[in-house]
Amino acid sequence: MLPCMSMDGPKLQPPAAAAAADAGYGSVLGTVTDGGVALLRADGDGLLIRAEHAAGEKLTAAGVDAVLAAAAAEKTAGAPLVAFWPCAFEKRGELSVRALLQFADGTLAMQDGGRTAWKREEALASVVDAKFVAMQPPALLSDAQQTDGDPLAFDRRMRLQLEQLKGVALGLLDVKGTVASYLAYKASYKGGVSPSSSHNFGFAKIAVLLAAPGRGLQKVFGVDMRDGAVLWSGLLQGEGWRLFASRPEPHKRDGPEVLLLRAGDAGTALTLLDATTGAVAGEEALAARVEKALDLGVVDPASSRRVHALLSNTGGEGAAPEVALYPDSEAIRAAVAPRLHYHDLDREAGTLRSFMLPTNATAPPVELGAISWPSATERVAAVAYSDASAVKSATHELGDGSLLIKYLNPNLVVVATVDPSPASGGGGGPDKPSLFINVVDVVSSKVLYRAGHANAGAPLRLTLHENWVIYSYWTRGKRGQAPHTEIGAVSLFEGHIARKGLNPFNKPGRSGAFSSFANEPPAALQRSFRFPHGVAALAVSETAAGITPRACIVGMESGRLFMLDRRLLDPRRPAHAPKKSEKEEGLAQYSQHLPLHPTRTLNYNATVLGLRDVYTTPTRLESTTLVVGVGVDVYGTRAMPAKSFDLLSADFNKPLLLLVLLGFFGGTFLLRSLYKNKRLRQQWT
DSSP states (O other), rough: OOOOOESSOOOOOHHHHHHIIIIIIOSOEEEOOOEEEEEEEEEETOOOOOEOOSSEEEEEEEEOHHHHHOOOOOOOTTTEEEEOOOOOOOEEEEEEEEEEEEETSSEEEEEEEEEEEEEEEGGGGGGEEEEEEEOOHHHHHHHHHHHHHHHTTHHHHHHHHHHHHHHHHHHHHHHHHHHHHHHHHTOBTTTTHHHHHHHHHHHEEEEEEEEEEEEEEEEEEEEEHHHHHHHEEEEEEEEEEEEEEEEEEEEETBBOOOEEEEETTTEEEEEETTTTTTTTEEEESSSSSSSEEEEEEEEEEEOOOOOEEEEEOOOOOOOOOEEEEOOOOOHHHHHSSSSEEEEEEETTEEEEEEEEEEEESOOOOOEEEEEEEEEEOOOEEEEEBBOOOOOSSEEOOOOTTTTTOOOOHHHHHHEEOOOSSTTTTOOOSOOOOOEEEEETTTTEEEEEEEEEEEEEEEEEEEEEEEEEEEEEEEEESSOOOEEEEEEEEEEEEEEOOTTTOTTTBHHHHHHSOOOTSSSOOEEEEEEEEESSOEEEEEEEOOSSSSOSEEEEEEEEETTEEEEEEGGGTTTOOOOSSOOOHHHHHHHHOSSBBBBOOOBBBBTTTTOOOTTTEEEEEEOSSSOOOEEEESSSSSSEEEEETOOOTTTTOTTTHHHHHHHHHHHHHHHHHHHHHHHHHHHHHHHHH
C-alpha cells in the first residue's frame, strides 16, 4: 500500500513509473507487485490507471474506463477529489487495481475494479450543530402525497383503520402469508422497536447534522435516530452556514423542515430543506447581510413554520440593528403583538443591547438598555440560552409540604466571562475571581445574579433550563490543592409559600403574566462540586411533559456520556445528616465530590472519540429522552433518568401474560356456568 497522494501536493514518480510518465501519462504514482506494476495518475475529476507487466508486457487495460466512471459517480456534487491511495495485486492472472478515494467533503470510497466496495461519510467527524425533527408516519405520508386535505382528519383516520381491519381479516384466511408478513415485519425493527411503535413512542426522529469537513464547503446529513442510518446528505457550497429547525413536527400534509442560512458579501442565502428526503423545499435571497438569527418561539399560522428574527448591521456604533422576520406577514406581527423584543450580544466588544421592535413595520427599533463588560478585565467566554422545554410545575414541593416558587423567566441568558490577563487568579497574593457567571434578562438588560470563582477558567461549559444554571470549569484550586474540574449549580426562586399558605381563603397575589420590568430579582442558591473527570460537554434531559426528574448529561473528555442525577447538584443539599423531610425530597448530605456510578454511563464501552457536544430531544414517552454525542464519532441512544416507568421492558414475558389473561377469561366463563347450574339445582330443590 502506498502512502496518501494529495492532489494539491507534488506528484511522486517511482523509478518503475518514469518510462510511463515520459510516454505521456503525466505525473503518476505506482506500486510494484509480483504480477507487475500499476500506474495511477490524477486527472481532475478522477483517476487514469494503466497496468503493465514488470518486463514491460502489458497484461490488461480492462477496468480503466470502469474506474474512471466509478470515480466520477462517487464525486459528490461539487466535491473534488483531494487524495487517493492506490494498490495493485494479481487476481486470476490479471492485474487488479484498488483505489481508496478521498473527496473534499470528507467522503471515503473504495474502488475495486470499477465498482464501489464500500463508502464512508467521514464528514460526520466534524459536526458543528444538530437539530431534531419528527418523522412523518408512512401511512399518513403516502395518504397525504396522494390526496389533498388533512391526513389527520377523522375520515382519513377511519379509512386507515378500516384498511388495517381488512388486512387482519384477510390474514386470518392466509396463514402462510401472515407468517411471512410477520417475519418481514420483525426484520424491519429498528433499535429493537417496531416501525409503528417507534412513531407512537416518538423514537422515529431525524437528527439533522451540520458538518464542516473542509475549506469552502459544508455538508448536512439526515440521520435516523432509531438505527443511525444516514437517510440523506447534501453538500453546501461556502462556509458559515447556520442550521435552524423551521418545522420540527409534521403538520397536516407538510413534512418537517429545517432552515439553512448563510451570510455573504452580496447578501444572505436562505434555504429550506425537506428533513425527510433532503430535497430543497424553497430558496430565498436577502439583500441584507444577516449576522444573527433568533428563534422567537412563534409559529406562522399559514405555513406552520417557526418565526425567526434576522438581525443585520449589528456592528454599528450606537445604531440599532436592522431586523427582519422570516417568514413575515401581518398575521405573524399580530401574533408577536404588542411588542417584539430582541437583543444583540457582541462577544468581541463585551456588550449586550436590548431592543423593542414595534408591530408597525415602518417604525424603527427602540433600544431599551445595555450591559457592558470591561474588555480589560472580562472577556465573554460562553453563552447559554434556555432550552424552552416543558415545565411540569411552577413550584417545587419541599419535604415539609411547603412550596418554593421557581423563577421561570423566558428571557434569561447566562453569560460567562473570564479575566483575560495571564496572571489572573494565580501567584502568591490573595485569590482573585477570574470566572464570572452572569444571569441576564435580555429584555430589560439587567444582571439578575452574578457569581465569581477564583483561580478558575477554561475549559468552560454552560447549560440553562427551567430555573437552573449548570456549568463546569477548570480550577487551579486553592493553595495546596491540585488542579481539578468543578461543576457549579445555581437555582433561582422568586418566593416561598408555607405549608398552609394555600387554601380557599388565602391565595398568593401573583400575576399570570411575566414582566421583565415589573418582577423582582430572584433569590439565588449556588454551590460547586468536584468532578473526577474533565468535562467536554453539558446537556440536560428533556421529556414531553417535564414530569420525569431531570438528569444532567455530562460528556467527559474520555469519551463517556454520563447521566448525573440533578438532585446531586442541588445547592440545598444539607451539610448535616438529612432530616426526614429532606429525605422525602430526595436530598442527600452534601459532599464536595460527585459520585460516579458505572450503571449511569449511557455509552457503556462505546467511547466517543473527541467528544465535543451533546444534544437532547424529548420523545412521546415521558420516561425517555434521545441523546446524541458528537465528536470524531457520532453516538445516539435513548436515556431514561427515572427508568422506563411507562414502557414494558424488552424481556417482559408477554406470552405468559397472554396465557394468564386467557386463563382469567376461561375461568370466568367456567365459574359463570357452574354458578348457573348451582342456582338451577337450588331452585328445583
